[in-house]
Amino acid sequence: MNHGMGHPLIGDVSDKSMDELSEIISGLTKKLNYAYRIQHQAMINQLTMTLNTYRAEYSVKQDALWKEESGVISGKIDIQ
Numbered sequence: 001m002n003h004g005m006g007h008p009l010i011g012d013v014s015d016k017s018m019d020e021l022s023e024i025i026s027g028l029t030k031k032l033n034y035a036y037r038i039q040h041q042a043m044i045n046q047l048t049m050t051l052n053t054y055r056a057e058y059s060v061k062q063d064a065l066w067k068e069e070s071g072v073i074s075g076k077i078d079i080q
Contacts, residue, residue, distance in 0.1 A: 007049040013057045018065070021058040025051065 016024070028051050035043040 007046070007053050010050060010053045013054060014060075016054075016057065018058060018061050021054055021061070025054050025058065028054065 013021070028047055032044065032047040032051060035047055
């Protein structure tokens, strides 16, 4: 799923697990930090768009997991 200002050349990333997404985000963040250190604006722009794509998908998966866990909890606790 390509959200918002994601990178236009990255295809569907919805098949990635949260662990895979986390690992990719971590690697891209290191590269982005390097790009800022050397002040390479084109690289910063590309990495930012790429990170946005993976972060958006991670957020979608995290929200789904939260809703799933909330449903399990609310189904087991009967508060009246």
